[in-house]
Amino acid sequence: MKAFLVRRAGMSLVTLLAVSMLVFMLARLQGDPRAVMLSDYTTNEQYEAWGREMGLDKPIAVQYVVYIGKVMKGDLGDSLLQDGTSVATLLWRRIPNTVQLAMAAFAVALILGIPLGVLAAVTRGSVWDYGARSFAIFGHSAPSFWVGLIFIVVFAVELGWFPTSRKVDWDSIVLPAMALGWGAAGGILRLMRSSMLEVLDSEYVKLAKAKGMSSVQVVWKHAFRNALIAPITAAGLLFAGLITGTVVTESVFAWPGLGLLAIQAVNKSDYPVLQGVILLVTFIYVLTALAVDLLYAYIDPRIKYN
Secondary structure, eight states, X not given: OHHHHHHHHHHHHHHHHHHXXXXXXXXXXXXXXXXXXXXXXXXHHHHHHHHHHHTTTXXXXXXXXXXXXXXXXXXXXXXXXXXXXXXHHHHHHHHHHHHHHHHHHHHHHHHHHHXXXXXXXXXXXXXXHHHHHHHHHHHHHSOHXXXXXXXXXXXXXXXXXXXXXXXXXXXXXXXXXXXXXXXXXXXXXXXXXXXXXXXXXSHHHHHHHHTTOOHHHXXXXXXHHHHTHHHHHHHHHHHHHHHHTHHHHHHHHXXXXXXXXXXXXXXXXXXXXXXXXXXXXXXHHHHHHHHHHHHHHHHOTTOOOO
């Protein structure tokens, strides 16, 4: 286990470095940040002085090394446009809203996906099974921004059940959580159904039925818990995916989270903020993937990491 942890930690570090390097290089392709920050009336002396202050006069490789050194100390730089506010401060303000939205969408995915997956498995080949699978296919194929727009038109504009404002409270989070969790529920449903079918076809379940146990007892006492192993381990990566997938949903609902902050940074060429958002999201995803691997071994003792 220790060797596995060391190896996975090393792979995670390499992933973070690779992503940071790629984002750093791509951000520089937007052009010189001095063109964004300085006015047309700036003199050449002021232009060069600001570049030296920001380290833009150094080779790109040196700039990257300096940047990584600051990141390791917790310094993600300052925003170019938001009054010089530190990127860490901006991220700290926005991440609670994104986590709140992702958790709500995660709950929607589990509440819809797991029961419907079990229902589809135990009624294999029936109308309920086809209906649940159709729901899963629609959830995967319908883009979250399209679902979000439909929800806004129907439930906010026409029916007036939910607000259309960007206020962060419980009734404002319902529609974006449903739009974001809709597709994730389809994935959980399909995974739960296939896992449940595999368990129901196993020998020990057939033996339990032969001993006279009712279908309800077989499903809930024997099959359900074992069928949860695959969905639970996948749920961790699903949650991390919801964190990264909030960009479009937050823009549709004007939800003040990391996704909306990233879009604003792209539109305004505020590359320090964009780099900070991507690094934070990557860190969350990598950390979650490591936690899922460990959780898998804990849930199923048969899994051994050598």
